Amino acid sequence: MSSESRIRCAALRDRVMSAEAAAELIPAGINVGMSGFTGAGYPKAVPGALAERIRKLNAAGEPPFRISVWTGASTAPELDGVLAEVDGIEMRLPFQSDPICRDRINTGKMDYVDIHLSEVSQYAWSGFLGKMDLAVIEVAGIREDGSLIPSSSVGNNKTWIEQADKIILEVNSKQNAKLEGMHDVYYGTALPPNRKPIMITDPADRIGEPYLACPMDKVIAVVETSAPDRNTPFKAPDETSRKIAEHILNFFHREIELGRLPKELLPIQSGVGNIPNAVLEGLDAGPFKNLTAFTEVIQDGMLKMLKSGTLATASATAFSLSPEGIAEFDNNIDLYRDKIILRQQDISNHPELARRLGVIAMNGLIEADIYGNINSTHVMGTRMMNGIGGSGDFARNGYLSIFVSPSTAKDGAISAIVPMVSHVDHTEHDVKIVVTEQGLADLRGLSPRQRAHEIINNCAHPDFRPALMDYYERALHSGRGMHTPHLLEEALSWHVRYETQGQM
Amino acid sequence: MSSESRIRCAALRDRVMSAEAAAELIPAGINVGMSGFTGAGYPKAVPGALAERIRKLNAAGEPPFRISVWTGASTAPELDGVLAEVDGIEMRLPFQSDPICRDRINTGKMDYVDIHLSEVSQYAWSGFLGKMDLAVIEVAGIREDGSLIPSSSVGNNKTWIEQADKIILEVNSKQNAKLEGMHDVYYGTALPPNRKPIMITDPADRIGEPYLACPMDKVIAVVETSAPDRNTPFKAPDETSRKIAEHILNFFHREIELGRLPKELLPIQSGVGNIPNAVLEGLDAGPFKNLTAFTEVIQDGMLKMLKSGTLATASATAFSLSPEGIAEFDNNIDLYRDKIILRQQDISNHPELARRLGVIAMNGLIEADIYGNINSTHVMGTRMMNGIGGSGDFARNGYLSIFVSPSTAKDGAISAIVPMVSHVDHTEHDVKIVVTEQGLADLRGLSPRQRAHEIINNCAHPDFRPALMDYYERALHSGRGMHTPHLLEEALSWHVRYETQGQM
Secondary structure (H helix, E strand, O other): OOOHHHEOOHHHHOOEOOHHHHHOOOOOOOEEEEOOEOOEOOOOOHHHHHHHHHHHHHHOOOOOOOEEEEOOOOOOHHHHHHHHHOOOEEEEEOOOOOHHHHHHHHOOOOEEOOOOHHHHHHHHHOOOOOOOOEEEEEEEEEOOOOOEEEOOEOEOHHHHHHHOOEEEEEEEOOOOHHHOOOEEEOOOOOOOOOOOOOOOOOOOOOOOEOOEOOOHHHEEEEEEEOOOOOOOOOOOOOHHHHHHHHHHHHHHHHHHHOOOOOOOOOOEEEOOOHHHHHHHHHHHHOOOOOEEEEOOEEEHHHHHHHHHOOEEEEEEOEEEOOHHHHHHHHHOHHHHOOOEEEEEHHHHOOHHHHHHHOOEEEEEOOEEEOOOOEEOOEEOOOEEOOOOOOHHHHHHHOOEEEEEOOOEEOOOOEEOEEOOOOOOOEOOOOOOEEEEOOEEEEOOOOOHHHHHHHHHHHOOOOOOHHHHHHHHHHHHOOOOOOOOOOOOOOOOHHHHHHHHHOOO | OOOHHHEOOHHHHOOEOOHHHHHOOOOOOOEEEEOOEOOEOOOOOHHHHHHHHHHHHHHOOOOOOOEEEEOOOOOOHHHHHHHHHOOOEEEEEOOOOOHHHHHHHHOOOOEEOOOOHHHHHHHHHOOOOOOOOEEEEEEEEEOOOOOEEEOOEOEOHHHHHHHOOEEEEEEEOOOOHHHOOOEEEOOOOOOOOOOOOOOOOOOOOOOOEOOEOOOHHHEEEEEEEOOOOOOOOOOOOOHHHHHHHHHHHHHHHHHHHOOOOOOOOOOEEEOOOHHHHHHHHHHHHOOOOOEEEEOOEEEHHHHHHHHHOOEEEEEEOEEEOOHHHHHHHHHOHHHHOOOEEEEEHHHHOOHHHHHHHOOEEEEEOOEEEOOOOEEOOEEOOOEEOOOOOOHHHHHHHOOEEEEEOOOEEHHHOEEOEEOOOOOOOEOOOOOOEEEEOOEEEEOOOOOHHHHHHHHHHHOOOOOOHHHHHHHHHHHHOOOOOOOOOOOOOOOOHHHHHHHHHOOO
16 A cells, blocks of 8 residues: 555545644644554654644743643653653643653653543543543544544544544554454444443454544644554563463463353453563463453564464454564464454443453552552652553453562562552452462452461562561551551551662 | 231241241351341341350350351341351451441451442352352242242342352341332343343333242241331431532532533432431432432432432432331332332442443542542541442442542541541542532542642641641652652651541
């Protein structure tokens, strides 16, 4: 497919312009919806051109030029990075993972609203976030009738196109033209009281259309690009990741034996990163066949599982592939295209569907406490790492919630198991399984005191176990309540010690 | 209806015996499912007879006789109270509110597993809690074919009857015979991967049957009782409750004006207690007509709203009426019976339905922190009050989550707004609105720093505002992360101060 043929609609071909010209159409102070989810399908050119414009305005001493940026999830340096660098973002939502963006959030220069990925569109439709003025959306192509071929993520694009007054399209010829037909955009959503059941009972079900509808009169600019997605490499699984994967696999086998999981398991959701990827590789090495995934993101491990037949179908909202992963996908797209469905994120992460399908949610944690509360967003209680992402969507409503982490961080200076977490993203009521390389804690049906034993003995690193048990025992006999024993004056002292002494 | 005619099935009439004889059929060490939800529909006689049996065994120096008790939610002194008093409960789940039970939990003599009310049956079906050996279920009557007329709560009764090996029925002639036909027991649930959409799109929809199916061969005893439900009186709304109700009503009016709520609002869920009851009374005094409720519990305020036409339909799993409320209900049952639907709690609280219907969830809090995290279960971080109940089911998935409390407790010694909550039941990601008699904080779309201003200025008591703002400002400029500013060494100092000095 030639670059030109990506814009098959004549009316929109007339609106082609440079990224710089398009960036001039963005006024200061507005709310801008951008495409992009885990480094896939984000606009590659207009944000950079806008950042350059802001840089010049800043240099000329003009008043600050800032916009609010609403995305699907994390994007890339070409979007979050460049705009954060020129202090061009007033407010950012939802999930982000850019180092410069993170710096601006944690130095108080940017407001960050960390909401569940499934709820972002509901917030926007309901008017909870104010008016969306403009959207910048990457697509793989524009059809004759002006409808859009989504690119490597769907994210919130349907909602942004509906909500924005004006739309700038980036048509990226680097996106595989064969993505056409893989997407499933559902137009049956509504606000209450008009909502209907979402008729998906299997991750393979299609309920929508392969294209994004787009009112042509909203489109104020079309920009042609040819640039790859972020495509971050994965590390090969290390010993820690392999052990975590092994504990989870053993757990699955035991649950199958006990009749608590079918032999095809239940639809898998897997967070992004090296450890979840290692778990997927572990699953692929096991005896499993015809599994399904109902998840946010297709990463390398899932491609391997689809190819080997371990996985029959994967439903997601985006890709997050390494350079090798994208090459594998491009080279074998005919094999993958029937097995992968990309949905908008309010469907891929929908609580109704996570519950009905009985998702097995596997997500990372920053720290867990001895009672099973999980912090997955904050470093030492105050600094934002990335955000809650979709972990809450799946863990809150799925069949099993599994949280994984190495038992220590920073070369053993930090214990991932602490007396009390410094921030809670998943409460004790929502956390069923915690896994480190040390072992697995099965918290189902346990009281807080029972959970403390399970977590300290199975998950904590041996170097920290005695101190954790000492804390627990002293709390238990402190004369305070014995339901969830704590010594409030030292509950967060491990974090303070790390901050002052560099070691928990 | 005479007492005899309540047991219309001849085969089961043959199994009538005394509560004492039935209690003898309960062995030590087993898991027992009991009916009961917010003091309605719990067995009135067998638990007491069992407690008496345990008391005698204890007095005779026999080994401890303990059972695990799984209910719908809170029951009454005749169940939780008597069994806890003789230390007869090994493990209790889910929600409870009995003072003796609470004492045993907080002195470490009883394990308490505090899970979301909608998830209890899923836990049981999935085998996460082990085998249910026996169930004790109160009903309003037994039909000719052995099917059961539920009483004033449905709770987990369907699940307990399905899961238990043996069943003891209590047939309570004090329950209004006209309850027959009000219930909607849905037999379409399944475990994944076999789950289907639950086809409710309006709180008034009926999808099930009015009776509980019960395999006759499981029934080992039938006990006749004639005793009222707990029927706790409500306090008349005080000034604080009235102010909280006023803030919520003003908020609703503004949301309607802004087009963010329809004029019939959206289905209301209301926690149990004096403040939620006051909010309902406030709604009833306003201009609203044809509202609906999709909630757990029908309390007095909802009866008034149904009678006046403010409320068209109420869907719940149980009643929780005062003595006057029960008299009103009994005297006008023909007016109420078509407007009230009682469902099993896995449907009344189902996340799929809370999300689809767009529930407005209104629940109490024990404390909120300046960033919008809510503690609704623990006193000073360690002592269990009642439990999370259904608040998570509704708040996590509903359209709006509103948490209410007076701004102070214990005559001003305790601030309900604190720097950091001592336990988290509802995370910052799930909390949209916080209300005290001081005002309302609308947290939608705000970053943590913005939320702190909103909560401190609008919700905190003026006596505590300067200290809260001082904490926030010092945290902000402490050199730590500025996303969620905290001083970890003093974040919980307010609680410690209360414990040591009796004043926050």
